[in-house]
Amino acid sequence: MRTAVALAAFGLVLCGCAPVHRVDPVTSTHERERLNRVLQGRRASVELVGMPEGSGSSLRAENIRVAADSTSMTLLRKPGKSRALMGEPIYRVRRDTTLRTSVIGRVLVRRSPSGAILGLLRGALWGAGAGALLGAVTYGGPDLIVDSPAVAAGLGAIVFGIAGAGVGLVGGLILGATEVYEFQ
8 A cells, every 4th residue: 555655646746747946046146147057059938927827928939048137038939830840839030139037937948858757757657557557457367477467467567667668758858848947
């Protein structure tokens, strides 16, 4: 029973929300420099403070450079419904702009390497769970390899865990993991 509770807790933690980093770019030079290193060369979503939800309070940008009083970025706008091969919108309209740092609520960044690791772990966990359940349910009686429902569940967990890890790895590489930087 303890093992099941531990696996359930591990699964909830693993499949939970994106990691959230609280930063104070206005007063902390160290945090501002670290944030600029993370944002360098990446596209990100910038959410503004004081805007009602769903009213365009999220901007898609690249070349983001955070300073104590202002933040410069290149805004990206997608013209129509053009999509690239992997489903990422094609951004053709670009505009350089500068905003006060105080109006930025948070910045969301996708990172592929950490997405691959999380995808691998999530896929292995879900695959092993589904395989164990499927193996235990479909056990029909002893044969040459499988002699009990527990062995069937174990074999199902191994086979489906490996398959799930592969699918999760590929999905994590494509989708990436989202890291959230909340401004204080």
